[in-house]
Amino acid sequence: MSTRETVLEINLAHLTHNYEYLKSKLNPGVKLLAVVKAAGYGSDAAVIAKHLERLNVDYFAVAYAPEGIALREAGIQKPILVFHPQTVNFLSLIKYRLEPSMYSMRVLKEFISIAESLDQDRYPVHLKFNTGLNRIGFSKDEVDQCISMLNNTNAIMVQSLFSHLAASEDHTEKKFTLKQINAFKRITDNFTDQLGYKPIVHQCNTSGILNYPEAHIDMVRTGIGLYGFGNEAIYDKELKPIASLKSIISQIHVLSAGETVGYNRAFTATAETRTATIPIGHADGIGRHYGHKKGFVMINHKKAYILGNVCMDMIMVDITEIECKEGDEVILFDSDVTAAFVAEHAGTISYELITGIAPRVKRVFVDK
Numbered sequence: 519m520s521t522r523e524t525v526l527e528i529n530l531a532h533l534t535h536n537y538e539y540l541k542s543k544l545n546p547g548v549k550l551l552a553v554v555k556a557a558g559y560g561s562d563a564a565v566i567a568k569h570l571e572r573l574n575v576d577y578f579a580v581a582y583a584p585e586g587i588a589l590r591e592a593g594i595q596k597p598i599l600v601f602h603p604q605t606v607n608f609l610s611l612i613k614y615r616l617e618p619s620m621y622s623m624r625v626l627k628e629f630i631s632i633a634e635s636l637d638q639d640r641y642p643v644h645l646k647f648n649t650g651l652n653r654i655g656f657s658k659d660e661v662d663q664c665i666s667m668l669n670n671t672n673a674i675m676v677q678s679l680f681s682h683l684a685a686s687e688d689h690t691e692k693k694f695t696l697k698q699i700n701a702f703k704r705i706t707d708n709f710t711d712q713l714g715y716k717p718i719v720h721q722c723n724t725s726g727i728l729n730y731p732e733a734h735i736d737m738v739r740t741g742i743g744l745y746g747f748g749n750e751a752i753y754d755k756e757l758k759p760i761a762s763l764k765s766i767i768s769q770i771h772v773l774s775a776g777e778t779v780g781y782n783r784a785f786t787a788t789a790e791t792r793t794a795t796i797p798i799g800h801a802d803g804i805g806r807h808y809g810h811k812k813g814f815v816m817i818n819h820k821k822a823y824i825l826g827n828v829c830m831d832m833i834m835v836d837i838t839e840i841e842c843k844e845g846d847e848v849i850l851f852d853s854d855v856t857a858a859f860v861a862e863h864a865g866t867i868s869y870e871l872i873t874g875i876a877p878r879v880k881r882v883f884v885d886k
């Protein structure tokens with residue numbers, strides 16, 4: 519069951535534009551991996567992935583195995599890297615031809631033993647190295663141990679070596695990022711020397727693609743570049759936001775001074791005030807912090823601030839200065855008033871806003 523009046527509109531033409539824009543930043547032969555984790559950053563991973571597969575993207579990545587299984591079940595054929603596989607999912611990873619990231623000796627050992635028990639021959643895996651993010655990944659001191667594990671089995675092969683930059687969007691952290699890039703180069707040189715064949719090597723995420731063109735190596739990974747939230751960090755105006763969250767005005771009230779709005783009477787009118795009620799609330803992904811005029815919606819190109827507390831299913835906004843009527847369109851964010859802008863206004867970031875839009879908000883797709 520999804521609501522009809524409130525929709526998340528996904529613009530596939532903008533996705534195509536972003537894909538081609540990012541491709542234009544790459545040297546010939548550099549592969550592009552599309553990160554479609556977290557339901558395609560809140561959109562719809564299967565629809566997005568199918569669209570990108572038609573555009574001939576090279577690789578996909580998801581965070582967890584069930585996300586990859588869902589893509590296979592939707593018919594996706596291209597290779598899928600799973601960033602953070604969990605040992606309980608190793609059997610189904612192989613069943614669905616998903617390629618796990620190995621980030622510690624523990625997971626490497628367990629995966630080799632499962633691959634061997636299933637008689638796999640050179641099953642592709644990706645080795646993740648930690649160069650400063652300190653989240654997941656092997657350390658540089660584990661290279662020799664990895665190599666000897668690999669030399670002792672034919673069940674797996676190293677499809678790629680990768681690392682993840684901690685602050686590629688932050689120009690004040692350039693020195694740190696270059697240190698990460700150099701550390702990764704030392705690791706991969708050492709590793710490939712000992713391995714005897716050449717895996718794909720990659721480290722750049724979207725802001726890495728844009729800010730460190732010299733560090734693309736064999737492949738780059740992009741999530742936010744494809745979704746273009748109007749990212750606060752990247753500031754690349756060429757990337758077009760693909761998602762718009764839209765609703766309508768359900769009802770209009772005219773309040774006299776002294777009347778209040780919503781639960782706990784959190785807003786009190788000091789003069790005659792016109793309010794509009796919009797059918798979107800906490801259960802749709804609008805957090806507490808958007809209340810009390812921290813958040814706003816756009817009605818007929820004007821900002822209408824959220825009055826009092828956000829309710830479970832609705833918000834009330836101030837339309838005293840806005841000409842509008844019941845049924846008029848309400849925009850929570852779109853390509854002009856971006857999710858990044860709206861989220862920042864309420865003290866959060868676009869990731870939280872976009873990935874939190876609940877399944878009951880219908881996803882609609884346009885390609886224009």
Ligand SMILES: *Cc1c(COP(=O)(O)O)cnc(C)c1O
Nearest residue numbers: 553682723724739740741742743
């Ligand atoms: C999420 C993720 C990405 C994509 O990052 P963006 O900044 O969205 O481009 C790339 N690599 C890894 C390991 C990730 O977890």
